[in-house]
Amino acid sequence: MRSRVDSWTGARDKNRGPETLDYCPKPHSQLGQSWGADPGPLAPPLQRPLQNLLLLWTLLNCGLGGSAQGPGEWTPWGSWSRCSSSCGRGLSVRSRHCIWFPGEESCWGDTHEYRLCRLPDCPLGAIPFRDLQCALYNGHPVLGTQRTYQWVPFYGAPNQCDLNCLAEGHAFYHSFGRVLDGTPCSPGAQGLCVAGRCLSAGCDGLLGSDAHEDHCGRCGGANESCLLVQRVFRDSGAFAGYWNVTLIPEGARHIRVTHRSRNHLALLGGDGRYVLNGNWAVSPPGTYEAAGTRVVYTRAAGPEEKLHAAGPTSEDLLLQVLLQEPNPGIEFEFWLPPERYGPFQAQAQAQALGWSLRQQQPRQVEAQPPELPAAPATTVPRIPTPTPDACEPCPDTRGRAHRLLHYCGSDFVFRARVLSRLHQAQETRYEVRVQLIYKNRSPLRALEYVWAPGRCPCPRLDLHREYLLAAQRLISPDGTQDRLLLPHAGYARIWSPAEDSRVRLASRRCPV
Numbered sequence: 197m198r199s200r201v202d203s204w205t206g207a208r209d210k211n212r213g214p215e216t217l218d219y220c221p222k223p224h225s226q227l228g229q230s231w232g233a234d235p236g237p238l239a240p241p242l243q244r245p246l247q248n249l250l251l252l253w254t255l256l257n258c259g260l261g262g263s264a265q266g267p268g269e270w271t272p273w274g275s276w277s278r279c280s281s282s283c284g285r286g287l288s289v290r291s292r293h294c295i296w297f298p299g300e301e302s303c304w305g306d307t308h309e310y311r312l313c314r315l316p317d318c319p320l321g322a323i324p325f326r327d328l329q330c331a332l333y334n335g336h337p338v339l340g341t342q343r344t345y346q347w348v349p350f351y352g353a354p355n356q357c358d359l360n361c362l363a364e365g366h367a368f369y370h371s372f373g374r375v376l377d378g379t380p381c382s383p384g385a386q387g388l389c390v391a392g393r394c395l396s397a398g399c400d401g402l403l404g405s406d407a408h409e410d411h412c413g414r415c416g417g418a419n420e421s422c423l424l425v426q427r428v429f430r431d432s433g434a435f436a437g438y439w440n441v442t443l444i445p446e447g448a449r450h451i452r453v454t455h456r457s458r459n460h461l462a463l464l465g466g467d468g469r470y471v472l473n474g475n476w477a478v479s480p481p482g483t484y485e486a487a488g489t490r491v492v493y494t495r496a497a498g499p500e501e502k503l504h505a506a507g508p509t510s511e512d513l514l515l516q517v518l519l520q521e522p523n524p525g526i527e528f529e530f531w532l533p534p535e536r537y538g539p540f541q542a543q544a545q546a547q548a549l550g551w552s553l554r555q556q557q558p559r560q561v562e563a564q565p566p567e568l569p570a571a572p573a574t575t576v577p578r579i580p581t582p583t584p585d586a587c588e589p590c591p592d593t594r595g596r597a598h599r600l601l602h603y604c605g606s607d608f609v610f611r612a613r614v615l616s617r618l619h620q621a622q623e624t625r626y627e628v629r630v631q632l633i634y635k636n637r638s639p640l641r642a643l644e645y646v647w648a649p650g651r652c653p654c655p656r657l658d659l660h661r662e663y664l665l666a667a668q669r670l671i672s673p674d675g676t677q678d679r680l681l682l683p684h685a686g687y688a689r690i691w692s693p694a695e696d697s698r699v700r701l702a703s704r705r706c707p708v
Contacts, residue, residue: 268296268303276311280378281325283318287311287378287388287403310377310390310404312397324349325379330361333372356381357389411450411531413508422449423537426529429517437637438462441515441526445540446487448530449507453515455526456500460518463491463503464639466511473518476637487511507531514639587652591685599698602687604706606666608680609635609699611691612644613662624648626657626682628665634699637669648682655688662691664699 280286294303330347347361350369359372381387381394398405399415412422462473471486472479488510612628626646666687667680
């Protein structure tokens with residue numbers, strides 16, 4: 197039996213492209229002898245069983261009819277080439293070969309793979325790669341004449357991966373064919389030219405790859421490793437001021453916020469400083485750095501605002517809205533790692549109130565009276581007599597007019613529980629836990645100090661009770677103290693559902 201075995205690299209089929217290994221026998225008309233013919237007297241007797249086994253293997257693998265047996269097999273990938281550029285961005289390439297038999301389908305996939313490589317930035321004044329390619333034709337005659345030109349890149353041609361060069365001092369350009377692989381498609385573009393096509397790298401670094409990061413930051417993932425937070429903030433307060441919308445925890449990705457109204461979105465960093473639209477000043481649209489990511493803030497000609505950031509955030513952010521009209525709804529969403537989703541839910545349920553711009557006041561321990569020496573055993577104990585209250589009764593502050601006056605004229609209106617009381621000189625300091633905010637011109641903490649003038653403040657707040665309070669912001673001239681002040685005869689009512697309704701009604705009557 198006569199057969200032809202090419203080298204392992206195979207013969208290239210001009211129509212198919214991949215390399216082939218022709219191992220199966222030709223048809224009888226081409227071989228010139230029948231299958232299984234006697235090999236002749238020169239064949240050793242011991243070779244006949246081996247030939248029969250070879251014939252059986254050939255029939256099983258090639259088939260009598262020569263039908264396709266499935267795709268061929270790829271050789272392993274070769275090593276990556278050196279980067280096409282000596283600085284900046286370039287590409288490296290590796291290749292493989294397809295081994296297939298006649299009658300089989302060729303291999304599925306590409307013979308070459310291109311990978312983006314990043315090197316240190318090119319020094320200032322370095323000549324771009326495309327400029328170098330155009331400059332190769334300087335001083336050489338083109339267009340069938342003996343005239344020569346100086347060439348510079350031209351980016352107005354249809355195919356940006358052709359070497360289109362403009363003749364300096366003239367109003368025409370010439371295409372010298374394709375640019376070299378690894379040439380940037382255009383200045384500032386992310387894509388690189390490969391075989392005349394502009395290709396961008398996927399998250400796996402391969403040019404032309406469709407691999408994308410999912411919302412969890414995993415290349416080629418399907419969003420299985422993180423959880424989506426998607427809500428609409430619909431609190432319809434009717435006063436001008438800052439309202440807390442949501443806490444955006446550390447590690448959040450793909451943050452999206454949008455609304456349609458004359459209100460403005462505001463964002464605070466973990467240090468309590470505004471990133472945008474803080475302190476009653478509207479920031480211009482643009483890109484802002486916050487929590488280790490870039491926040492893109494857009495404001496359309498109509499009443500629409502948007503915030504989006506890729507993340508992940510390196511610290512907590514607080515999203516607020518500066519209300520100028522009733523809130524029609526603020527849509528927001530972001531993705532969180534599973535380990536941060538639970539704490540976020542707990543904070544949301546506890547109505548986390550964010551950070552305050554006011555300086556932290558040092559906590560003080562109430563002074564204890566000095567210990568008196570023990571009385572002699574013979575001393576007859578005195579019967580204590582009730583000490584009369586030295587504070588005079590507070591004036592009557594009930595009524596709708598009083599409530600409306602203090603609600604509209606105050607910087608803060610909130611519901612709070614009194615935790616402690618401390619007299620300091622001619623002032624009284626209450627420590628309160630904020631439960632609900634009706635009005636605020638700057639953020640409030642969950643725990644606040646409220647100051648009242650005098651040792652007998654009016655109204656007087658009892659410990660462990662909940663009140664509706666209207667407070668003003670008081671800043672000392674030197675800026676060292678920033679306090680919440682409850683004015684004398686101000687608004688402080690014990691909280692009740694009825695008083696809550698009255699406060700919400702008063703908010704609608706305040707001028708904006």
